[in-house]
Amino acid sequence: MFEVHKDNFDQEVLQAPGLVVVDFWGPKCEKCLALMPDFERLAEQYGDKAKFCKLDTSGNRRLAIAQKVMGLPVIAFYKGGEKIAELGPSECTAQGIEAKILELI
Amino acid sequence: MSNIWDIIIVGGGPGGLSAAMYGARSKLRTLLIEKAKPGGQAASTQDMENYPGFAKGTTGPALMQAFADHATSFGAEIMRNEVVSIDAAQKIVYCKDGSQYQGHTIILSPGAIPRTLGVRGEQALRGKGVSYCATCDADFFTDLDIVVLGNGDAAIEESHYLTKFANSVTIVVIHDEGVLDAAPMLQERAFKNPKINFIWNSTIQEIKGDGIVEGVVLRNIKTNETTELETNGVFIYIGTIPLTDFVKGQVNLDSRGYIITDERMETSAEGVFAAGDARVTYLRQVVTAAADGAVAAVAAEKYIIEEEGFAESVLHESRPVAVAFWTPMIPKCIEIMPVIETAIAAYGTQAKLWKLDTYRNQRVAKRYGVVQQPTVLFFHQGEVVNRLGEDEITPAAIKGILDSIL
Numbered sequence A: 001m002f003e004v005h006k007d008n009f010d011q012e013v014l015q016a017p018g019l020v021v022v023d024f025w026g027p028k029c030e031k032c033l034a035l036m037p038d039f040e041r042l043a044e045q046y047g048d049k050a051k052f053c054k055l056d057t058s059g060n061r062r063l064a065i066a067q068k069v070m071g072l073p074v075i076a077f078y079k080g081g082e083k084i085a086e087l088g089p090s091e092c093t094a095q096g097i098e099a100k101i102l103e104l105i
Numbered sequence B: 001m002s003n004i005w006d007i008i009i010v011g012g013g014p015g016g017l018s019a020a021m022y023g024a025r026s027k028l029r030t031l032l033i034e035k036a037k038p039g040g041q042a043a044s045t046q047d048m049e050n051y052p053g054f055a056k057g058t059t060g061p062a063l064m065q066a067f068a069d070h071a072t073s074f075g076a077e078i079m080r081n082e083v084v085s086i087d088a089a090q091k092i093v094y095c096k097d098g099s100q101y102q103g104h105t106i107i108l109s110p111g112a113i114p115r116t117l118g119v120r121g122e123q124a125l126r127g128k129g130v131s132y133c134a135t136c137d138a139d140f141f142t143d144l145d146i147v148v149l150g151n152g153d154a155a156i157e158e159s160h161y162l163t164k165f166a167n168s169v170t171i172v173v174i175h176d177e178g179v180l181d182a183a184p185m186l187q188e189r190a191f192k193n194p195k196i197n198f199i200w201n202s203t204i205q206e207i208k209g210d211g212i213v214e215g216v217v218l219r220n221i222k223t224n225e226t227t228e229l230e231t232n233g234v235f236i237y238i239g240t241i242p243l244t245d246f247v248k249g250q251v252n253l254d255s256r257g258y259i260i261t262d263e264r265m266e267t268s269a270e271g272v273f274a275a276g277d278a279r280v281t282y283l284r285q286v287v288t289a290a291a292d293g294a295v296a297a298v299a300a301e302k303y304i305i306e307e308e309g310f311a312e313s314v315l316h317e318s319r320p321v322a323v324a325f326w327t328p329m330i331p332k333c334i335e336i337m338p339v340i341e342t343a344i345a346a347y348g349t350q351a352k353l354w355k356l357d358t359y360r361n362q363r364v365a366k367r368y369g370v371v372q373q374p375t376v377l378f379f380h381q382g383e384v385v386n387r388l389g390e391d392e393i394t395p396a397a398i399k400g401i402l403d404s405i406l
């Protein structure tokens, strides 16, 4: 699992080859913390097919807003430097994320 | 029997966690099933100033962590899973992953989720400026301008919290100028807060933005006039809806979906209890949810003891059992009890008498349709085979029935 932040987001997410899945979370977001174990499990399971990153928005507010994330949790999917899909706070469930991964790989 | 839990609790908010603590402390095998992280709605608010004993306030997540630790310290088990349906008669809960668990009792504490407004833009801009959780998302709005819709306790309290981050908070209120539903203390603080503005007699008709919230369309409900207001975020606090779909048809709900209980928190289904925000109740707070949980757990414990006692002494008894429904508060009961005792004692070990105080155990009386005391029900092999009402209890009648069974 890559920890991404404002200094490496470009390189690790936008310029990375293949599918990149980014978990936008924050330490005060209970729902994000609850989701984290599921995301980590998915990262292990599909780690060879996509790159999994997490982004702590608390220290990277501007970066998050630039990615049009203003509420948590959000799981965003990138390919070729573009955001190609996104699951918002009401759609972020383990099943939902897994279904989206399977659709995109 | 060992895989049957004494109490299965659905939901790990303050109601469920309190029930788990009480249950486990009474040495009952207690399982709490929570689909997310324990804490419920209470963990989604930072400002927690009205839980007794915390005069300077605590935070929602901290208080809920303490609730959870307290419950597990007495041995309650907390499991992460989502309950999708229940069988109230068999006391079985069915989970999303296909697993199922059986208990002697069930306590439902599934709480509630924020009500959505249902206007254009709300769904599409969720996580893009539309939020129902200030604690989760406040950071993003540092130095920005935001709108809050609603005027109850949650709306006003969260607005206050949001002013610690935002440049300005505009509260859109449906009532006349100066009228808020929130508690007076919260109102006073909001009126004094220089970062808070109000727009009265209005609601939000549409949320606008291209990928991110840019503004709202407000409608004045008196004049029907619409105006646009630029904003970076919209927080919606217009009440909650109970998460009770999964128990529909198993326990009685009111027309809005809240679970109906009696004062012991028992639902329409025997041995199934409910606590907290999902219940029909006057006040929905952490302290009341916790109180409900305590009542439900103690009532569940009593239910288990009564049911076990009745099953062992009456239903699983091979001899005929005369169950005398009585209560010492009715003189006639006290008068007739010796008559019953003597008549049954004449059968030595061939028959048995079991006295049931209806004041203490109304449930069994209700189940067998006993409305008058004294009444004697004759059980054999777990079934009622005969009964004698108040005026029919005589030594001869008792003898007649017992002879016919034996």
Ligand SMILES: Cc1cc2nc3c(=O)[nH]c(=O)nc-3n(C[C@H](O)[C@H](O)[C@H](O)COP(=O)(O)OP(=O)(O)OC[C@H]3O[C@@H](n4cnc5c(N)ncnc54)[C@H](O)[C@@H]3O)c2cc1C
Pocket (backbone or CB within 6 Å): B010, B011, B012, B013, B014, B015, B016, B033, B034, B035, B036, B037, B038, B039, B040, B041, B042, B043, B044, B045, B047, B048, B049, B050, B051, B081, B082, B083, B084, B109, B110, B111, B112, B113, B154, B157, B158, B243, B246, B275, B276, B277, B278, B284, B285, B286, B287, B289
């Ligand atoms: C923003 C906000 C601020 C608040 N501020 C205060 C305050 O300052 N003081 C105060 O006293 N109260 C406050 N409240 C109210 C308080 O949070 C609630 O009254 C309380 O949390 C209700 O507790 P509960 O146990 O009934 O339900 P909840 O707290 O709603 O917990 C229910 C739990 O059950 C789980 N669940 C639901 N269905 C299932 C299922 N099928 N399977 C498994 N798990 C399930 C949910 O995930 C949830 O964790 C606030 C509420 C909000 C929303």
